[in-house]
Amino acid sequence: MHPASLVDLMKRAALPALCLLVILYFGTHALFGSSGYFALDDIRRSKHxxxxxxxxxxxxxxxxxxxxxxxxxxGADPDYADELVRRHLGVIRPDEVIVPLDAPRGAARN
Structure with a gap:
């Protein structure tokens, strides 16, 4: 084989070889990349x-x-406000049941 024909062959093969390498690069990332085909299960699980x-x-x-x-x-709810105050001041226990009583007689109602 003549050296000039070898150089000519390499010149003609360079572009297809480069294209093949680019295709392989993107193909491997499409399959094995962080958002590729094999990562779809992880992506779906994360989405869920x-x-x-x-x-x-x-x-x-x-x-x-x-x-x-x-x-x-x-118009604050008095029961909820009382519950919050008692809880934050530490005067309510977790097992305590709060039963609201009627207002004393003679007290004005809103």
């Missing part, structure tokens, strides 16, 4: 876990919103 966390946070947000509404300065 994040959806559950989102639902829990949304429920917590709704509960906090209800508590905020109960503490509205224009």
């Amino acid at each position: 876990e994040l959806s559950e966390q989102h639902a829990a946070l949304a429920a917590r947000k709704a509960a906090l919103g209800r508590n905020i509404d109960l503490l509205n300065p224009k």
Whole structure:
């Protein structure tokens, strides 16, 4: 084989070889990359876990919103306010049951 023909062959093969290497590079990342085909199960599992966390946070947000509404300065719920005060001051035990009593006779009702 003549050296000039070898160089000519290498020049002609360079572009297809480069294209093949680029295809292999992107192909391996499409299969084995962090967001590739074989990572789909992990991605789906993470999505499911994040959806559950989102639902829990949304429920917590709704509960906090209800508590905020109960503490509205224009019309705070006296039972909830009493519960909060007693809990934060440490005068309520976890096993304690609070039974609201009627107002004493002669006391004005709102």
